[in-house]
């Protein structure tokens with residue numbers, strides 16, 4: 001299992017320190033939430049931040065684009081050093097083409113579904129992706145409550161993956177705590193994004209340990 005701390009809840013004035021701390025504490029990816037003020041009501045991190053943090057960690061930079069028409073920004077994120085670029089199926093009319101764009105940049109490609117979007121909408125591209133991100137909150141902000149009805153989608157994806165012999169990772173994002181991680185793990189998720197649970201804690205390393213422990217005991 002992989003823990004991907006979301007730096008949306010990190011201390012932006014001490015990003016390097018926070019990233020190094022979670023890397024040392026056993027994080028597997030650094031999750032970067034890019035929001036455009038249009039697809040979601042928030043403005044956050046862009047390719048300039050990805051470029052700035054790239055030299056300070058060996059961990060893959062897992063970039064979650066909450067951006068309308070993400071095609072416009074895929075080359076910039078790739079150039080900045082993104083290792084994974086995930087785009088919302090709701091944000092483009094051309095999900096297949098946009099995923100190909102990511103792959104042409106030699107970056108791992110992920111597709112994301114909102115809590116109100118069904119797995120069926122992404123079935124045609126599941127053979128093309130390296131990662132599927134299931135949102136367990138409506139995107140836009142850290143610190144929201146987990147939406148339990150999304151868990152069944154993880155099960156469906158795990159089932160399709162097995163049946164078709166696909167290899168995508170299943171990532172879950174939003175409201176992940178030591179109380180919610182277990183049901184996601186049990187449903188078949190592999191990568192767990194956590195923002196406020198980790199960076200809101202007084203001991204980030206312990207928080208990561210607690211998440212891993214809680215996921216193990218299912």
Ligand code: DX5
Pocket residue numbers: 006008009031033064137138139140141142143144173174175176193194195196197
């Ligand atoms: C929400 C973002 C998440 C967010 C998670 O739009 O995609 O990555 O930072 O934050 P928590 O773990 O606090 O729900």
Ligand code: ZN
Pocket residue numbers: 006031032033064173193
């Ligand atoms: Zn995210």
